[in-house]
Amino acid sequence: MTVSTPSPLTSDADWWRSAVVYQVYVRSFADSNGDGIGDLQGIRERLPYLRDLGVDALWLTPFYTSPMVDGGYDVADYRDVDPMFGTLGDFEAMITDAHALGVRIIVDIVPNHTSSRHPWFQAALAAAPGSPERARYLFAEGNGEHGEQPPNDWESIFGGPAWTRVPDGQWYLHLFDPAQPDLNWRHPEVRAEFEDVLRFWLDRGVDGFRIDVAHGMIKAEGLPDVGFNSMTTGRRQSELLGKGRLPYFDQDEVHDIYRAWRPILDSYPGGRMAVAEAWAETPQRLARYIGPDELHQAFSFDFLDATWSADSFRKVIDTALAESTIVGAPTTWVLSNHDRQRHVTRYGDGEVGLRRARAAALLMLALPGCAYLYQGEELGLPEVLDLPDELRQDPAFLRTGESRDGCRVPIPWSGDLAPYGFGPAGSELSWLPAPATWRALSVAAQAGVPGSTLELYRAALRIRHTHPALAGTDGITWLESDPGLLAFRRDTGGAVLTCVVNTGDAPVLIDGYGQPLVASEALTERDGGHLLPVDAAVWFERR
Known part of the structure; x- marks a missing residue:
C-alpha cells in the first residue's frame, strides 16, 4: 500500500473542523538521549512516521518546566521547556520540521492551577494572609474553633480534601494534588498573565491549545459546600462530573475568560484554535463553550464512554451531531487518552478487545468532524494492568488506589527486547516497563504487514483524506x-x-x-x- 504524503501547511483557517489529531504523551513517545524519558527531539525524529500515518496535527501534553508531580500538569514556568524534555530551541526546531511536513502542533495549557513550585505560589507562602501575593490563589480561613477544619467540604479529584493548611493557619485550594494550587481567576493579574502566555506560544507558531480543566477556573462566590463527600456518605464528588453541578466547576463566569481569549487566537493567521477539556451537567451547558466568540471545540467524552453496542453508539452519535448543529462547530470523537483506560482493554481486552477496538476506529474515522487519536492506539496497544505499585507515578494512585499509568507506558517502536526501540540503539531505560507481549505490536513488527492494526489505520486515514464522500462536516x-x-x-x-x-x-x-x-x-x-x-x-x- 502507498500512503500519500500531505503537502506542507496551507492557510486553511477551518483545518480543525475535520482534522485527525494525534495525542503525544511526550514522556512516553520517543526518547532521543537514552535517559528513559521521551522528549521533544524524540518527537522531531519521529515526525515522518506521523506524517506517513496520515494525521493532520499533534497535541502535545505539557512539556513545560515542572517538578512532574502530575506528569507535567503542575507547571512551574509556562514559558520554558523542562530540561527533561529538552530546550525551547528544541521545541522551535520541532515545530519548524512539523510544519514543513504539513503537520500542525497543538499544545496543552494548564490554567486552572500552577505548580506549588511556581514563583507566584512560593511568594504567596512567604507572604502574610490578605497579601497581594496570596490574592492570586484561593486562600481561606478554616472552620472550627481554631480554624483547624477545611473551609468547606470540597474534595480533590484525586481523592481526599481539596484543601491544605499552611503554617500560619490559612488553607489553600487544590482541586487536584496539593502540589497543584488553584489560581484565583477573578484576579486581573492572573487573566493578564495567561493572555500573555497564549501569545508567547502563538508567536512560536503553535496552531492551537488544548485547555486542561477548561470548566474549572471560576469557583462559586462564597465557596459554598457541595453537601456531601466521600467522608460523610462514601460517595465521591467527582462522580458528578458530567452529571450534576458542582460549585467549583462550570460556573457561568468561566465564559468571560474564553471571550477574552478568542480575539487573541483570531489575531493570528492560519486558523489558530482551542479545544476544551470540559465537563458539564447537560449537553446544552457543554455547548456554551463553543462558538464564534469562545472556543472552537470541546471534547465529547460520551463517545469514549459508549459501551460496545449499536444502541449505545447510535445514541451518543445522534446527540453529538445534534449539538454540533446547534453551535455550528464540529464534533470531536475520542476513543482513548492519557487519563482513561485504553479502549482495547475497555472493550474486553485480548483478541476480543482488539477486534472491537479496530472496528471502533473505522466507526470513528467515518464520522464527520474532528477525530483525536491517542498514541499507540494505531498499534492496538492494550492497557498495562500489572505495573508494579512502586513504579506507578500517578498522584491519584497514592490517594485513591486508582492509576492512569497503565495507558502511559512508552510505546514500542522496534526490536525483540523492552523498551522496544523507545530510546536510541542500545538504550535499555524506560520510565515505565513495557510488557513482553508488546514486541509483536511494535511499529516495525506491523509496518507493511497486511491486516495489521497499523496498516488498518494508515489505510483508513488515507481514505478519509482523499475520498470525496468524507469531505466536509455534513x-x-x-x-x-x-x-x-x-x-x-x-x-x-x-x-x-x-x-x-x-x-x-x-x-x-x-x-x-x-x-x-x-x-x-x-x-x-x-x-x-x-x-x-x-x-x-x-x-x-x-x-
Missing part, C-alpha cells in the same frame, strides 16, 4: 439494519461511502452498498454480498 444518514448493526451513509457530490459495524453475536451478510474499501477484519464473499464478522466494521464505496 451529517450522516442512518440506514435500516439488523439489530446489533450500525449502518450509516455519507455522500458528497455523488460519491457515497457507507460504514457498517457489527456489534452483534453472529456474522451478517451485507449487500447493496457497493465495493468494500477497508475492513477491520477479513470479509467473505457470499451470495453476491459480503459476510461481515462479529466485532468488525467495513467501509463500502458507491460512486
Whole structure:
C-alpha cells in the first residue's frame, strides 16, 4: 500500500473542523538521549512516521518546566521547556520540521492551577494572609474553633480534601494534588498573565491549545459546600462530573475568560484554535463553550464512554451531531487518552478487545468532524494492568488506589527486547516497563504487514483524506439494519461511502452498498454480498 504524503501547511483557517489529531504523551513517545524519558527531539525524529500515518496535527501534553508531580500538569514556568524534555530551541526546531511536513502542533495549557513550585505560589507562602501575593490563589480561613477544619467540604479529584493548611493557619485550594494550587481567576493579574502566555506560544507558531480543566477556573462566590463527600456518605464528588453541578466547576463566569481569549487566537493567521477539556451537567451547558466568540471545540467524552453496542453508539452519535448543529462547530470523537483506560482493554481486552477496538476506529474515522487519536492506539496497544505499585507515578494512585499509568507506558517502536526501540540503539531505560507481549505490536513488527492494526489505520486515514464522500462536516444518514448493526451513509457530490459495524453475536451478510474499501477484519464473499464478522466494521464505496 502507498500512503500519500500531505503537502506542507496551507492557510486553511477551518483545518480543525475535520482534522485527525494525534495525542503525544511526550514522556512516553520517543526518547532521543537514552535517559528513559521521551522528549521533544524524540518527537522531531519521529515526525515522518506521523506524517506517513496520515494525521493532520499533534497535541502535545505539557512539556513545560515542572517538578512532574502530575506528569507535567503542575507547571512551574509556562514559558520554558523542562530540561527533561529538552530546550525551547528544541521545541522551535520541532515545530519548524512539523510544519514543513504539513503537520500542525497543538499544545496543552494548564490554567486552572500552577505548580506549588511556581514563583507566584512560593511568594504567596512567604507572604502574610490578605497579601497581594496570596490574592492570586484561593486562600481561606478554616472552620472550627481554631480554624483547624477545611473551609468547606470540597474534595480533590484525586481523592481526599481539596484543601491544605499552611503554617500560619490559612488553607489553600487544590482541586487536584496539593502540589497543584488553584489560581484565583477573578484576579486581573492572573487573566493578564495567561493572555500573555497564549501569545508567547502563538508567536512560536503553535496552531492551537488544548485547555486542561477548561470548566474549572471560576469557583462559586462564597465557596459554598457541595453537601456531601466521600467522608460523610462514601460517595465521591467527582462522580458528578458530567452529571450534576458542582460549585467549583462550570460556573457561568468561566465564559468571560474564553471571550477574552478568542480575539487573541483570531489575531493570528492560519486558523489558530482551542479545544476544551470540559465537563458539564447537560449537553446544552457543554455547548456554551463553543462558538464564534469562545472556543472552537470541546471534547465529547460520551463517545469514549459508549459501551460496545449499536444502541449505545447510535445514541451518543445522534446527540453529538445534534449539538454540533446547534453551535455550528464540529464534533470531536475520542476513543482513548492519557487519563482513561485504553479502549482495547475497555472493550474486553485480548483478541476480543482488539477486534472491537479496530472496528471502533473505522466507526470513528467515518464520522464527520474532528477525530483525536491517542498514541499507540494505531498499534492496538492494550492497557498495562500489572505495573508494579512502586513504579506507578500517578498522584491519584497514592490517594485513591486508582492509576492512569497503565495507558502511559512508552510505546514500542522496534526490536525483540523492552523498551522496544523507545530510546536510541542500545538504550535499555524506560520510565515505565513495557510488557513482553508488546514486541509483536511494535511499529516495525506491523509496518507493511497486511491486516495489521497499523496498516488498518494508515489505510483508513488515507481514505478519509482523499475520498470525496468524507469531505466536509455534513451529517450522516442512518440506514435500516439488523439489530446489533450500525449502518450509516455519507455522500458528497455523488460519491457515497457507507460504514457498517457489527456489534452483534453472529456474522451478517451485507449487500447493496457497493465495493468494500477497508475492513477491520477479513470479509467473505457470499451470495453476491459480503459476510461481515462479529466485532468488525467495513467501509463500502458507491460512486
